[in-house]
Amino acid sequence: MFDLISSYHTKLLDAFWVTIKLTAYSAFWALILGTIVAAMRVSPIPIARWIGTLYVNIIRNTPLTLIIVFCSLGLYSTLGLRLAAEGPNSISENNFRFAILGLSVYTAAFVCESLRSGINTVPFGQSEAGRSLGFTFGQNLRMVVLPQAFRAVIAPLGSVLIALTKNSTIASAIGVGEAALLMAEMNENEAAVLNIGAIFALGFVILTLPTGLFFGWLAKRFEVAR
Amino acid sequence: MTTASVLYDAPGPRARLRYRIYSVFAVAVAAAALWFVYRGLSDKGQFTAAKWKPFTESQVWSTYLLPGLRGTLEAAALSIVLALVLGMLFGILRMSDHRAIRWFAGVVVEISRAIPVLILMIFLYNLFAKQNVFPSDQLALAAAVTALTVYNGSVIAEIVRSGIRALPKGQSEAAVALGMRKTQVMVSILLPQAVTAMLPALISQMVVALKDSALAYQITYLEIVRSGAQLGAAEQNPIPSLIVVAIIMIILNYTLTVVATRVEKWLRTRKHGSRAVVPAATITAPPGMDALVSDVSLQKPQN
Numbered sequence: 057m058f059d060l061i062s063s064y065h066t067k068l069l070d071a072f073w074v075t076i077k078l079t080a081y082s083a084f085w086a087l088i089l090g091t092i093v094a095a096m097r098v099s100p101i102p103i104a105r106w107i108g109t110l111y112v113n114i115i116r117n118t119p120l121t122l123i124i125v126f127c128s129l130g131l132y133s134t135l136g137l138r139l140a141a142e143g144p145n146s147i148s149e150n151n152f153r154f155a156i157l158g159l160s161v162y163t164a165a166f167v168c169e170s171l172r173s174g175i176n177t178v179p180f181g182q183s184e185a186g187r188s189l190g191f192t193f194g195q196n197l198r199m200v201v202l203p204q205a206f207r208a209v210i211a212p213l214g215s216v217l218i219a220l221t222k223n224s225t226i227a228s229a230i231g232v233g234e235a236a237l238l239m240a241e242m243n244e245n246e247a248a249v250l251n252i253g254a255i256f257a258l259g260f261v262i263l264t265l266p267t268g269l270f271f272g273w274l275a276k277r278f279e280v281a282r
Numbered sequence: 283m284t285t286a287s288v289l290y291d292a293p294g295p296r297a298r299l300r301y302r303i304y305s306v307f308a309v310a311v312a313a314a315a316l317w318f319v320y321r322g323l324s325d326k327g328q329f330t331a332a333k334w335k336p337f338t339e340s341q342v343w344s345t346y347l348l349p350g351l352r353g354t355l356e357a358a359a360l361s362i363v364l365a366l367v368l369g370m371l372f373g374i375l376r377m378s379d380h381r382a383i384r385w386f387a388g389v390v391v392e393i394s395r396a397i398p399v400l401i402l403m404i405f406l407y408n409l410f411a412k413q414n415v416f417p418s419d420q421l422a423l424a425a426a427v428t429a430l431t432v433y434n435g436s437v438i439a440e441i442v443r444s445g446i447r448a449l450p451k452g453q454s455e456a457a458v459a460l461g462m463r464k465t466q467v468m469v470s471i472l473l474p475q476a477v478t479a480m481l482p483a484l485i486s487q488m489v490v491a492l493k494d495s496a497l498a499y500q501i502t503y504l505e506i507v508r509s510g511a512q513l514g515a516a517e518q519n520p521i522p523s524l525i526v527v528a529i530i531m532i533i534l535n536y537t538l539t540v541v542a543t544r545v546e547k548w549l550r551t552r553k554h555g556s557r558a559v560v561p562a563a564t565i566t567a568p569p570g571m572d573a574l575v576s577d578v579s580l581q582k583p584q585n
């Protein structure tokens with residue numbers, strides 16, 4: 057196993073670095089998009105609620121593989137959309153960004169659902185108080201409800217982030233060079249199935265376990281005492 | 283009345299007008315986005331009759347889509363049944379009185395959840411190929427089912443645990459008082475009720491298994507995304523094929539989700555039996571954290 061690690065160590069680090077980058081960028085965009093969709097889902101405008109619900113139901117019930125393949129095959133190859141500048145690495149760069157797009161769109165649905173359950177934990181009295189102070193829906197959401205909702209959903213958001221880390225392996229379906237792709241490649245060239253499996257399993261345990269513990273600590277730290 | 287409606291008052295005439303303007307705006311944005319995709323695709327000729335005509339031919343369905351759908355359903359059904367068995371076993375082991383057993387089951391469950399299903403699938407595929415455990419035409423199915431079983435089994439183990447925890451404590455106390463042994467309490471008192479309580483969570487876990495079976499796309503298993511891609515290559519209509527596959531999966535999964543919420547509602551409102559329910563939208567704890575599941579599922583009906 058150590059032979060394998062030493063002969064592949066640059067490749068392994070590169071691949072896991074791509075995994076981390078995919079996760080971090082997608083987490084960022086998913087958080088933004090998810091918050092917007094959650095705000096739409098609790099808004100007073102029926103049509104916005106309806107669009108938000110439609111988004112969540114469609115995205116949540118589609119396999120992620122399909123979404124990512126569609127991003128590459130549909131948006132990139134067929135529609136000719138470009139997310140990266142022309143250049144020598146343009147194809148891999150574009151695939152990387154389309155994978156981020158697919159992962160963010162998918163994860164946003166789960167971020168939205170977590171947030172919505174967080175909004176439900178804020179006592180009615182608080183937003184009633186906000187309203188009686190003359191806050192509009194937007195002010196109420198921004199200053200009273202969402203800050204507490206975010207604190208309540210730190211742990212669930214941690215699970216979403218861990219799921220996202222694991223889901224980022226699916227980007228190998230469109231040839232993004234992250235962990236799963238390297239694993240498949242190593243299995244083709246080397247005969248050590250068990251060792252390769254152990255290396256990648258260990259890699260993901262190292263990535264996800266601390267995330268879980270960190271978010272658990274964070275959730276306790278920022279818990280709203282009620 | 284939705285729970286969120288406490289965020290805003292019933293609109294007066296001016297608010298109604300404002301909402302109407304926002305509505306028009308929201309519709310305009312959504313329509314523009316849809317139009318952009320539609321225009322882009324139709325400019326590339328994706329909406330011509332020739333691209334969609336194949337779906338009216340029964341031959342296309344019988345050679346591509348239906349076998350793919352069968353592959354998806356087969357992998358999902360096999361793995362959910364096996365995962366149920368495995369999950370019950372490990373869920374119970376995790377609540378054992380012996381620390382060593384509890385610890386062992388805990389480690390197995392946490393590790394199975396920390397590893398991406400796809401990584402597990404690639405690993406098992408290569409392992410099975412090397413060891414010649416399965417005939418080569420069943421290799422992909424075996425790897426997919428095993429990987430999905432391990433992952434879903436570990437999630438179900440947590441669901442079982444929270445299902446049993448959600449039961450009132452008096453149940454097992456009464457059973458012990460009647461002189462039942464630990465195994466008897468588990469098998470004849472706790473498990474049957476826990477299974478009912480966790481039904482909604484189990485059904486929505488089926489959606490996960492169904493969706494995740496698409497991961498087997500990457501180990502060349504013939505499931506619906508792969509068959510859709512093959513159809514797209516054969517008929518020169520990759521986009522329409524993927525759209526049709528997406529619609530099939532959405533209908534299938536959405537139906538299951540609706541069933542899960544109906545069952546949950548029914549379990550919560552029925553007159554007798556324990557009211558413990560593990561909700562369909564159970565949030566499972568991330569690896570390394572102790573189950574939040576139990577906190578969420580312990581909420582019993584308010585009245």
